[in-house]
Amino acid sequence: MGESTPASAPQHAAEGTGQGTGEAGETTADAFLAGGSLRHAPGPYFGSYGGRWMPESLIAALDELEETFEKAKSDPEFLAQIAELNRTYSGRPSLLTEAKRFSAHAGGVRVFLKREDLNHTGSHKINNVLGQALLAKRMGKTRVIAETGAGQHGVASATAAALLGLECVVYMGAEDARRQALNVARMQLLGATVVPVTNGSQTLKDAINDALRDWVANVRTTHYLLGTAAGAHPFPALVRFFHEVIGDEAREQILTQTGRLPDAVCACIGGGSNAIGIFHGFLDDPSVRIYGFEAGGEGIDTGRHAATITLGRPGVLHGARSYLMQDEDGQTIESHSISAGLDYPGVGPEHSYLHDIGRVTYEPITDAEAMDAFRLLCRTEGIIPAIESSHALAGALKVGQRLAAEGGDPAEKIVIVNLSGRGDKDVQTAADWFGMLDENGNVKGTTLSTRSAKGGQPQAAGQGEAKEQQ
C-alpha cells in the first residue's frame, strides 16, 4: 500500500515531535540531512502519506495534470511566464519586513514578517492559482472550479480566471459564505459564480466534496484548481511547487538583510499551503527550526478545534492519506476555528511526513491566542493580519520567548513569520470578537455596519452607547 517510495529522507529519524527544544531539533535535522535532501519531494508518497485515494473516474484527469505539470516545470517558457506574472501582476518578490515593536513581545528576538499579505488579492494564494490556471490553459480546459474556506483561494481563483479568460465556479460552505460575505461579493465582481454548499458542516471540507462531484461530471472541460497542498497526487507536490517562491525569497532576503539564516520559521497550517511554501526554503538548513501552528479553536481539550496533526490520526480523505480528524468509525469530525481558512479537518500529506520524522514541530494555537496576536500586530506594526496568519504570529511570540529563555542576547536571534494574508476580510470577525459591535452589528457609536451592504439601519446609534457596554 502506501509503502514509502522515495521522499528521499532517512527512515531512522525520530518519531515524535522533539517539542521545540533546540537539542532535539538539531539532532533530528542532522539525522535527515545525513540521508539527503527533503526539498522537492516529488510524491506521490511522502513516507507513508499521500497517494491517490480517489474514484477511478478522476484518475485520468490526475494523470493528465501530472504529465502537464512535469513537462511545464522543466519548460523555460512556462517558468518565464510564471516569473513574469509574479513580478508584474502579483507584486513579487513580497517584502520581508522587520517587526521591531512586535519583537519586544517575542522575548526580544528579531521577528521578520514575510509579507504575502501584500500580494495582489491579499494572500499567498495567488502564487498557486496563477500556476494552476496556466496549467489549465495548457491542458486546453476552459473552466476552473475551486473550493474556498475564508474566501482567499476563491478570490484568487476568480482573479486568475478573469486574467486568463477562464470560466470560474467557486464552491463555498454556506457557513463560510456567511462569515466571509465580502469575499463572496469580490468573487462575483470578478465574474465567478459562487455556489454555497449546504451539505455536512457547510465548511471547507464540504466545499471540496461538492467541487469533486462537479469535477467528476465535467472533467473534460474543467480543471479543479485545488487551493491547498493536499488532495490526491500530484496536487500536494504541485501546489507546493508554486508556493516554493515564498521560502526561496525569504531565505535570500534574510541572508541579504541580516547576513545569516533565521533560528526559526513559523507558519499557520490549515491544509498547509503557505506553510509548505515557506518551509521548503529552509528544510535542508539544519540550524533552522521549523514550526507549524494549527488552529486550536476553543482549546484542544474542548473538542472544538482544527488541530489535525496534534490530535488526529492517519486516514484517507479527499484523495490523500494523511493525519485526519476522525471519530472511532472513521467519520470525519467537524473542525472548529475562528479562522475560516484553517477550519479543515485534514492536512497536506507532506506535513504529516515532516511531523513524523520530527523535522517540523506542529503546535495548536487557540482562537484567543490568535486574536491577541492579531491585535498586537495591528497596534505595534500598523499591519492588520489575516486571522489565519495570526496563528503563526501567536506561535512566533511563544517561539521567540523560548529562544530568549535559552540564554544569550535575544537580539541576536531571528524568527521569520509567514504573514500569509491580510486581515481586511476579517474585520467583521475581529470587530465582533473585540466587542466593537452593537446588537445590530453596527460598529458602536456609528451606523456603520460590518455585516452587509444594506445592514446599516438608519437608526442613529446612541452616542454614549459605545462606551457604556462591555
Added chain:
Amino acid sequence: MSKSAAKIDQALAGGRAALIGYLPAGYPSVEESIEAGIELARGGADLIEIGVPYSDPVMDGSVIQAATTEALARGFRVASVFDVVRGITEATADLGTAVLVMTYWNPVVRMGVDEFARRLAEAGGAGLITPDLIPDEAEEWFEASDRYGLDRVFLVAPSSTPERMAMTAKACRGFTYAVSLMGVTGARTAVDAAARDVVEAARAAGAERVCVGLGVSTAEHVREIADYADGVIVGSALVSAQRDGGPSAVGRLASELSAGLSRTTAAGA
C-alpha cells in the same frame, strides 16, 4: 468460487442479466434497512449492495447523500453494517442472495482492513465494492480479501484508459463495476451513451463479468443495459422508494425493475 460471480452466472444461465440493488445500512434504521434488503431480494435482486453511511461521500448525488446523512444523524455506527449483512443473508438463504458492502475507504482503514474483512466474512458477506479505492492503493485489501475469500469489486469509468481497464479488471473478483457516466449517483432520464462503450472496453480488457451502475433507475433503463451487460445496478431509485414507501415499496420497485432483465422477453412482453 466467488459468491457474486456464481449469482451472476446463475442469472446468465437463465437467459437474463443479474439485478443488483443498493441500499444504505441504517436508513432509516438498522432494522428497516434489513427489512428493505429482504424485500429487495424477494422482489428479484440477485445481489445486494449495502452502503456504509460516510461523512464525505464524494461519489454520491443528493438522494443517497440525504439518506446516509440521516442515518449518521440518527447515530449509525459502522459495525452495524455487519448486522445488516447478516440479517439479509440469513433471511434470504433460500435465494442465495449475495450481499456485498459498498464503502468509502476510510471507515475500513479506521477499523483495520483485516478486521473489517474478517467481520464481513463472518457475517456472510460476499465482498466489498470500493468507490474511492483504486487497485493501485489496495495492497492491504488484496491480502485481506484473499485471506477471507471475499470478492473485491473495483470501478472502471468512461475515462479509464485501456491500461487501467486491464489492470482493474484483473484486480476484480466477482465482477467489474462499470460506471455508466462521468458523474455521481442519482437518477437520470436516459442511460448515458458511454455505458455500452465502457462495458465493451472492460470486456476487451479482460473483465469476465461487467455490471453497470450510476443513473439507472427505471425498468426501461434496466432493459436497455441488460441487453449487453452481465448485471444492472440500481441505487438512488431504490433509496427514494425506501424513503417514500419503506421496505414494501423497495420490494415493488425491485419487481418492476427485474421485469426488464430478461433478454428474450424484452421485445414482446
